[in-house]
Amino acid sequence: MKKLFFTALLISALAIFIVGCGNSDNKNGQEKTTMEPLEVELNVQEKAKVNETIQLSSLVTQGKEKVSDASEVKYEVWEDGAKDTTSKMLNAKNKKNGTYTSEVAFDHDGVFNVQVHVTARDMHVMPKKTVIVGSPDPSNATSSTDKKEHDSENSVVMHFMSPDHAKAGEAANFTIHMTKHNELLTGAQVQIEAWMKGDEKPEWIKLEDAGKGEYKGTHQFDRAGDYQLKVHVENNQGLHEHQDFDFVVK
Structure with a gap:
């Protein structure tokens, strides 16, 4: 009789364990499917003086949560139309409140692009903005057609x-x-x-x-x-x- 009692008790415990695991898996699966996308708000001033140090700041959020555990945040800076030869990467400082900052100065007049690369929670987001430095030569300015393409590029966030x-x-x-x-x-x-x-x-x-x-x-x-x-x-x-x-x- 004791042997039957302990066998029944073991089977009941095993059933409870399996149900518990199933509920846990369902919960984890639900969390995966409902995971909200990463949002990055890039803040950069639109105009700067030559050799002026300007601040680069990005606020990273997921839903209502400020993301302070990004695995990598870097700022890429290059002169418009010359990315292959002028691009440089700047490390960002984690302020531990969802904000990641850096700074940069430009040594000549021109139009420059600032793009932040944020990798966090298996997602990658890279918004971009433009900074006009000094008084760029109008003959080197981006055409209206090119500007439309740049604006369009910034409109889609992946x-x-x-x-x-x-x-x-x-x-x-x-x-x-x-x-x-x-x-x-x-x-x-x-x-x-x-x-x-x-x-x-x-x-x-x-x-x-x-x-x-x-x-x-x-x-x-x-x-x-x-x-x-x-x-x-x-x-x-x-x-x-x-x-x-x-x-x-x-």
Whole structure:
């Protein structure tokens, strides 16, 4: 009789444990699907004097929470039209209140771009703003057509919600959340152009519209190395934008 009693007790305890684990898994799954996107408010003054030190500040939030645990925040600065030759990266200081700051000075007249790269909680956001320094030569000014393209580029915010690395020979799952003018971007055609740094031939990854501004796709990388990802976004209203992300395959 005692043996039957202890057997029944063991079975009951095991059932409670399994139910508890199931509830925990459901809860975790629910938290994943309801995770809010990362938002980054970049604050940079629009005009500056030559050799004037200006402050760069970004407020990082997720929903109503101020994000103070970003894994990486850097500011990229370059002269308009000469990114390949003038781009430089500046480390940001974490103020522990959701704000990340740095500072920069420009040694000559011109139009400069400031872009903050924020990586936090498996998401990557990179808004950009322009600073006019001194009195730029009008002959070097960006044309109205180019300005429209720059303004359009700033209108789409991409939240790279996938991990920043994958394993060679295994499927890598990509999820990108997109907004345009603070509204969910749906119905777009999204592709990722991926190439290993030093190579010229890219691989193309098509992402499907999963609704609610999310685009998802899967790809297997055969070789380990440092990759560059360029996300291309187009739609039937003439939208055509792209953003670059770093990606590591181990």
